[in-house]
Amino acid sequence: MRKPLMRIPYTDILPSPTIIPASAHSLQGALAALHNFFAAPPPNQLPHSTVVLTGAGLSVASGLADYRGPNGTYRVNKTYRPIYYNEFVQNHEARKRYWARSFLGWSSLLKAKPNSGHYAIRDLGELGLISAVITQNVDSFHPRAHPRIPSLELHGYLRSTKCTTCHTEYSREEFQHHLARLNPRWAALLEEALASGALDTEDPDEKKFRGLKVNPDGDVDLPDAPYTTFRYPPCPRCLTDPPIKTEGYRHTVRADSDGAWLLPSSAGVLKPNVVMFGENIPTHVRTAAEDAIDNAGRLLVLGTSLATYSAWRLAKRAKERGMPIAIVNMGGVRGEDQFFIDVDPNQAGELAVRVEVSTDDLLPTLVSQLRQRLASGSLPNDAPFPNDPRENSSVFKDMLS
Numbered sequence: 463m464r465k466p467l468m469r470i471p472y473t474d475i476l477p478s479p480t481i482i483p484a485s486a487h488s489l490q491g492a493l494a495a496l497h498n499f500f501a502a503p504p505p506n507q508l509p510h511s512t513v514v515l516t517g518a519g520l521s522v523a524s525g526l527a528d529y530r531g532p533n534g535t536y537r538v539n540k541t542y543r544p545i546y547y548n549e550f551v552q553n554h555e556a557r558k559r560y561w562a563r564s565f566l567g568w569s570s571l572l573k574a575k576p577n578s579g580h581y582a583i584r585d586l587g588e589l590g591l592i593s594a595v596i597t598q599n600v601d602s603f604h605p606r607a608h609p610r611i612p613s614l615e616l617h618g619y620l621r622s623t624k625c626t627t628c629h630t631e632y633s634r635e636e637f638q639h640h641l642a643r644l645n646p647r648w649a650a651l652l653e654e655a656l657a658s659g660a661l662d663t664e665d666p667d668e669k670k671f672r673g674l675k676v677n678p679d680g681d682v683d684l685p686d687a688p689y690t691t692f693r694y695p696p697c698p699r700c701l702t703d704p705p706i707k708t709e710g711y712r713h714t715v716r717a718d719s720d721g722a723w724l725l726p727s728s729a730g731v732l733k734p735n736v737v738m739f740g741e742n743i744p745t746h747v748r749t750a751a752e753d754a755i756d757n758a759g760r761l762l763v764l765g766t767s768l769a770t771y772s773a774w775r776l777a778k779r780a781k782e783r784g785m786p787i788a789i790v791n792m793g794g795v796r797g798e799d800q801f802f803i804d805v806d807p808n809q810a811g812e813l814a815v816r817v818e819v820s821t822d823d824l825l826p827t828l829v830s831q832l833r834q835r836l837a838s839g840s841l842p843n844d845a846p847f848p849n850d851p852r853e854n855s856s857v858f859k860d861m862l863s
């Protein structure tokens with residue numbers, strides 16, 4: 463297979479963070495700093511609402527691997543690399559391999575659930591503290607855990623497939639049934655793996671022992687698998703009515719007698735509805751994410767090293783707007799010094815927070831403390847928290863389908 467020229471950003475270990483404020487080394491100190499972060503009015507008459515930016519670290523407690531954490535995919539599996547968009551679109555063999563691995567990984571992803579970190583975000587929203595969530599995660603946990611807070615899925619979502627020609631969206635769950643029908647031997651292998659508990663175990667060593675590893679993209683590594691026999695269906699719409707290519711010529715879309723996509727088809731390829739490496743984020747998603755930053759007064763970054771440029775530039779945008787930034791992440795964050803370089807060393811969290819605590823430990827306790835303080839009035843009454851976190855939802859009208 464052709465080796466892509468693109469480099470996966472920041473798979474090396476990032477430098478350890480400087481904890482801000484210095485008192486936030488302990489859990490209690492981190493909680494106090496975040497309390498100050500939410501309680502103080504943002505500077506320069508910025509709005510009182512907070513926008514949250516999340517990454518794979520938030521889903522680790524749901525049993526999914528992250529990319530760059532201590533047990534992250536890039537660290538544990540040195541040869542791992544995600545599929546590239548051009549490879550997927552241009553190469554039938556690459557698609558077979560992708561869908562075979564995705565077929566095996568899907569049931570684990572389907573069973574995984576949002577964790578206490580996601581539900582704490584829901585609760586922060588109900589307290590009126592959060593206006594929107596921007597996530598890099600494709601696991602759909604945010605919209606599931608807090609349907610009333612707008613979730614902007616920067617890199618798409620695995621719950622759908624999308625036709626690369628006509629852009630029709632289909633259910634990934636239904637697609638799974640088609641894959642099982644077209645690949646009975648793989649379906650048997652999957653059933654066996656499920657029955658043995660190899661895909662169920664939460665223990666990474668156990669998974670490794672059984673030769674399986676579920677990656678954050680919802681796929682599974684299976685060394686030496688005969689990927690080339692795997693079959694996948696075409697877009698039903700393009701198969702029935704092949705789209706026009708140019709000047710009246712129609713695309714060719716063919717399927718075998720069982721309904722599997724066949725060469726020389728030139729269209730009707732279904733893709734997971736996620737933004738792959740080398741693929742651009744759709745303009746309306748990018749704009750909505752920028753609007754979410756621009757409509758908020760603070761940025762809370764959870765479980766991400768911001769290694770992906772699309773996420774990093776949103777944090778940079780928040781910084782340029784003078785928004786206080788709090789980062790909760792295990793391990794370093796790309797260029798984080800820039801976010802905190804001009805912060806008053808005597809501030810106690812109201813302008814900047816950097817802590818290294820796992821989100822599922824920190825966030826539920828933060829919620830219960832903030833609840834108590836709101837009830838006792840120790841969060842300032844003159845801080846007009848937005849009454850309804852959905853106020854800004856028109857920004858996300860394209861995203862909430």
Ligand SMILES: [Zn+2]
Nearest residue numbers: 625628697700
């Ligand atoms: Zn189509």
